[in-house]
Amino acid sequence: MNRALSTLLTFCLCLGLAVNAQAQVRILDRIVAVVNDGAIMESELQSRVAAIVGQFEADNRPLPPAQVLREQVLDRMIIERIQLQLAERGGIRVDDGSLNQALTGIARQNNMTLEQFASMVRGDGYSWAEFREQVRDDMVISRLQQRSVSSRVRITDREVDRFLNSDLGRRMFAADFHLGHILVQVPSGASPEQLEQARNKANGIVQRLRGGADFAETAVEQSDGPQALEGGDLGWRPAAQWPTLFAETAIDMQAGEISEPLRSGAGYHILKMIERRGGGGEHVVTQYRVRHVLIQSDALTTQDQARTEAQRLHQQVVNGSVSLADAAREHSDDPGSRNQGGELGWVTPGQMVPEFEQMMESTPVGQVSPVFQTQFGYHFLLVEEQREADMSDEFRQMRARQALQKQRFDEELQTWLQEKRAEAYVDIRLDQ
Structure with missing residues (x-):
């Protein structure tokens, strides 16, 4: 009996130690949200919140209540x-080469080398490895959005002409806006009671703002928009490139003015005209005559194989063993330029995807660029000539088409994000 009692006590002691050990593990880290078949951990949330707090402190902005900040950050995550x-399911990836090119571009915008920029990030208390992965994730998300949303946007020639000939279109080409934004979100299929509740909330926010409440602080605490943690600051943009709902309202707003709540499928929007200026007066634009080679992945070619093939062809062109035009005719996967030896003609900024334009603008005339990645595959290009061209009717049409595409893209993006959020399984455990 004594031996049995001793065994039982030992078992209970071990069980107690095991329970305590498990409790300690839960304290160190726990799941704060389940997202489909993945999870967001407390440590991840704390790290992101700490980074946001650092940004607020660096900008001398007052912090919102801790719980509000945690909820905003978690929703973004x-x-x-x-x-x-x-x-990931769609096979969208960003390789290290493309990531390094993007980071080099960020460093260049800050007048630094990549090494200097990395040192600055570390000096601000951030992990360079984590910063790199966050930039990679941002690039992946951007490519996913371009692939998923761009196909939903169609602009006809008739729409472009009608826009250019309208009074609104002419006025939009004469102004740039810097807008602040607060969104009171409405779920899809909302009941009349939910709509009324959201409308009342939006009207209350407008009254507080017009009564002197700080817009940025209110946005952080109340907005459901993607820039809430930035105080709702949407930055500068030509008037013609804002979503139609925003542009038609903002065109007559003065600096400092707060709009009435604007209803869209996403909810109720509140705008602040932070600043406006005359714009769009340029009559000269830099154009580039470009050739390129594109290698794409497909059912038989992986991304790694496509990148390796692009690098092989690039090396041959750089060594002079084959011309870029011949490489394009033999190997390029761009059906529009392959038969012309990769010739794209004169390219105006705004015609190509951002990664292509960035490489085009940074490559000296007569030189072959490094291999780089866009949503279409792996490219390298040659800038044959560069010129300054007067702004023509054709260019104005292109600018109008871009503006309409930007408007529609932003509108469709918000709808698409709402759809994907509604389709996903999300279990928030923030308060457990």
Whole structure:
């Protein structure tokens, strides 16, 4: 009996130690949200919140209540995680070469080398490895959005002409806006009671703002928009490139003015005209005559194989063993330029995807660029000539088409994000 009692006590002691050990593990880290078949951990949330707090302190902005900040950050992380999961299933990746090119571009915008920029990031208390992966995730999400949303946007020639000939179109080409934004979100299929509740909330926010409440602080605490943690600051944009709902309202607003709530499928929007200026007066634009080679992945070719093939062809062109034109005719996967030896003609900024334009603008005339990645595959290009061209009717049409596409893209993006959020399984455990 004594031996049995001793065994039982030993078992209970071990069980107690095991329970305590498990409790300690839960304290160290726990799940704060389940997103489909993945999870967001407390440590991830804390790291992101700490980074946001650092940004607020660096900008001398007052912090919102801790719980509000945690909820805002977690909601942003959930949307990011859903998109990264979709990108993974769609085979969208960003290789180290493309990532380094993007980081080099960020460093160049800050007048630094990549090494200097990395040192600055570390000096601000951030992990360079984590910063790199965050930039990679942002690039993956951008490519997913371009692939998923751009196909939903169609602009006809008739729409372009009608826009250019309208009074609104002419006025939009004469102004740039810097807008602040607050969104009171409405779920899809909302009941009349939910709509009324959201409308009352939006009207109350407008009254507080017009009564002197700080717009940025209110946005952080109240907005459901993607820039809430930035105080709702949407930055500068030509008037013609804002979503139609925003542009038609903002065109007559003065600096400092707060709009009435604007209803869209996403909810109620509140705008602040932070600043406006005359714009769009340029009559000269830099154009580039470009050739390129594109290698794509497909059912038989992986991304790694496509990148290796692009690098092989690039090396041959750089060594002079084959011309870029011949490489394009033999190997390029761009059906529009392959038979012309990769010739794209004169390219005006705004015609190509951002990664292509960035490489085009940074490559000296007569030189072959490094291999780089876009949503279409792996490219390298040659800038044959560069010129300054007068702004023509054709260019104005292109600018109008871009503006309409930008408007529609932003509108469709918000709808698409709402759809994907509604389709996903999300279990928030923030308060458990």
